[in-house]
Amino acid sequence: MERKEENITVAVRIRPLQERELASTAEIAWEKKDNNIIKEKKGTREFIFDRVYDSTTQTSEIFNDLALKVINKCMEGYNGCIFCYGQTGSGKTFTMHGMKKLPGIVPQAIESIFTSIQKSSQKEFLIRCSYVEIYNESVNDLLNSNSLNLQLAEDHINGIKIIGVTEEVCTSPNQVQSLLVLGETHKNIASTSFNQRSSRAHSIFRVIVESKNTYGKPELSVASLNLIDLAGSESANVHTVSASSARAREMKYINRSLLTLSTVIMRLSDSKNAVPIPYRDSKLTRLLQPALEGDSKVNIICNISPCALTFEETLSTLKFAQRAKKIKQTIGRNDHLDSKALIIKYQEEIHVLQEKLREMEQRMSLEANIQVSEEVTHQLIVLQEEKEKSDAIMENILQEKLQLEKELERFRSFIIHPEDVKNAKISCLETDDFDLISCRKSIDIIQKIKEEVNKPSIGFAQIVESRNAKYDIVLPKESLLTDNIDKLEDILNSDEPLRRCMREEKKTGVDNHVDCMRIIEEQDRIIQTMQKVMGEKDEEILVLKDELKLCRNNLASLQRSIRKNN
Numbered sequence: 268m269e270r271k272e273e274n275i276t277v278a279v280r281i282r283p284l285q286e287r288e289l290a291s292t293a294e295i296a297w298e299k300k301d302n303n304i305i306k307e308k309k310g311t312r313e314f315i316f317d318r319v320y321d322s323t324t325q326t327s328e329i330f331n332d333l334a335l336k337v338i339n340k341c342m343e344g345y346n347g348c349i350f351c352y353g354q355t356g357s358g359k360t361f362t363m364h365g366m367k368k369l370p371g372i373v374p375q376a377i378e379s380i381f382t383s384i385q386k387s388s389q390k391e392f393l394i395r396c397s398y399v400e401i402y403n404e405s406v407n408d409l410l411n412s413n414s415l416n417l418q419l420a421e422d423h424i425n426g427i428k429i430i431g432v433t434e435e436v437c438t439s440p441n442q443v444q445s446l447l448v449l450g451e452t453h454k455n456i457a458s459t460s461f462n463q464r465s466s467r468a469h470s471i472f473r474v475i476v477e478s479k480n481t482y483g484k485p486e487l488s489v490a491s492l493n494l495i496d497l498a499g500s501e502s503a504n505v506h507t508v509s510a511s512s513a514r515a516r517e518m519k520y521i522n523r524s525l526l527t528l529s530t531v532i533m534r535l536s537d538s539k540n541a542v543p544i545p546y547r548d549s550k551l552t553r554l555l556q557p558a559l560e561g562d563s564k565v566n567i568i569c570n571i572s573p574c575a576l577t578f579e580e581t582l583s584t585l586k587f588a589q590r591a592k593k594i595k596q597t598i599g600r601n602d603h604l605d606s607k608a609l610i611i612k613y614q615e616e617i618h619v620l621q622e623k624l625r626e627m628e629q630r631m632s633l634e635a636n637i638q639v640s641e642e643v644t645h646q647l648i649v650l651q652e653e654k655e656k657s658d659a660i661m662e663n664i665l666q667e668k669l670q671l672e673k674e675l676e677r678f679r680s681f682i683i684h685p686e687d688v689k690n691a692k693i694s695c696l697e698t699d700d701f702d703l704i705s706c707r708k709s710i711d712i713i714q715k716i717k718e719e720v721n722k723p724s725i726g727f728a729q730i731v732e733s734r735n736a737k738y739d740i741v742l743p744k745e746s747l748l749t750d751n752i753d754k755l756e757d758i759l760n761s762d763e764p765l766r767r768c769m770r771e772e773k774k775t776g777v778d779n780h781v782d783c784m785r786i787i788e789e790q791d792r793i794i795q796t797m798q799k800v801m802g803e804k805d806e807e808i809l810v811l812k813d814e815l816k817l818c819r820n821n822l823a824s825l826q827r828s829i830r831k832n833n
């Protein structure tokens with residue numbers, strides 16, 4: 268632990284005259300002589316301090332001159348303590364807390380701590396805050412209105428501890444600011460003869476700064492900064508008869524604890540005197556003991572009124588300040604190489620939590636995979652069912668198509684094409700009931716039919732036109748018959764209904780061309796219907812083929828994603 272001796276820094280702040288003082292005939296009794304001297308205006312008394320501020324000084328100047336040094340020391344691991352001392356209405360709360368537009372030492376200290384953290388690139392910090400008041404010798408938690416009369420205990424590492432006090436870990440100035448606002452709502456404030464809003468208790472706002480090196484030597488320090496707004500001393504005679512017993516009781520406790528503080532300061536300032544120091548006589552001095560004994564860099568700001576109305580009280584304050592100025596301290600840095608600091612504890616907890624988080628993330632991703640697999644499997648089953656259904660439909664359609672193709676083929680077989688005719692055999696000529704003569708007769712008959720068909724009156728000319736080739740082949744010429752004997756046989760073979768009709772005609776000698784045409788028409792009609800049905804079926808097959816293709820694509824992408832997840 269590094270140690271160096273230094274005096275407590277003491278400053279005096281003279282506040283401006285208040286309305287009540289201005290309205291009185293009382294004169295100015297105290298004035299600033301120099302930057303560090305205050306003197307009695309009409310007398311010879313002079314007091315020298317580290318700094319003297321007059322009524323024109325802004326709190327920000329006091330902060331930069333004095334408080335900032337304490338805060339910077341805290342950031343390096345040294346304890347710090349700043350307190351405002353003075354009679355009631357002298358400007359202690361104004362200096363310590365200030366107002367929104369004129370912020371006091373506390374809000375400026377908070378800003379400064381977080382700015383310093385921002386600039387420290389090679390350190391990690393943990394900030395926690397507590398806010399208590401000592402009211403009628405009872406330590407009350409200002410951050411928890413239910414925590415009253417907290418007990419104090421001595422801790423060899425952390426000094427005097429307030430058992431059960433709320434300590435909030437803060438990560439931003441706003442968070443600390445909101446704690447101050449909360450504490451303010453729980454404070455004991457009342458109107459007194461000298462102050463409309465008089466603090467009836469000593470309030471202690473404590474910021475604990477834990478810091479740890481992130482580079483180099485693994486240094487760890489825990490420093491506490493105590494910012495104390497003392498309640499103001501009051502002479503018993505300033506209270507009127509109407510002062511309530513509650514006010515009188517508060518006053519008694521305030522004065523007694525301030526007297527103890529004075530005694531402690533006096534004994535500490537007199538190093539030759541070996542009498543015991545009565546720290547335990549009040550909660551205030553008990554709490555301030557470690558700081559006053561030298562574990563903290565201490566700043567005392569003594570607030571005074573320059574008015575002659577409170578001359579005696581101001582003189583008493585200046586004497587207190589003079590004694591405090593004599594106290595010598597040996598301040599040491601609080602290096603903690605053990606794991607008791609919260610920052611270490613929290614880092615260990617963070618490590619454990621990070622491990623847990625990693626495990627959880629792994630489990631979650633595993634779970635997600637299982638879920639994906641289940642979802643994919645379900646989709647796969649649905650798709651396979653759909654595929655089976657569409658396969659069955661396809662099979663039916665194919666069967667139907669096959670059936671239709673067979674039928675179509677059958678009906679097509681009724682139609683005669685020239686190439687078919689070429690290859691045909693004259694089997695019909697080999698039969699018993701069919702000779703060349705009868706053929707000739709048949710040809711004659713067909714010729715007759717053709718002539719009849721070609722007659723415009725009959726009206727079948729167009730219908731039969733397409734089939735003329737067939738009949739042209741069998742023109743009634745013997746030579747042609749010989750040449751196209753194969754064709755003739757084919758016609759006769761494949762056009763069975765027609766042949767039957769012709770035979771009928773041959774047998775009976777009755778003209779049957781009307782029946783022949785009807786047969787031809789019937790054949791054409793059936794073929795057209797079959798072609799139409801086939802066309803529709805082909806379209807259906809195309810649609811189903813597209814659907815099947817889509818199903819196969821989906822199936823393939825799902826199988827791909829299952830492979831990926833596995």
Ligand SMILES: Nc1ncnc2c1ncn2[C@@H]1O[C@H](COP(=O)(O)OP(=O)(O)OP(=O)(O)O)[C@@H](O)[C@H]1O
Nearest residue numbers: 282283355356357358359360361462465466498499
């Ligand atoms: N330097 C200053 N400039 C302007 N006004 C001030 C200054 N100091 C104090 N005042 C005003 O004087 C009044 C009393 O100040 P303050 O409440 O700070 O006194 P106090 O010492 O805290 O009193 P108490 O001990 O009774 O709580 C307030 O209205 C405050 O605004």
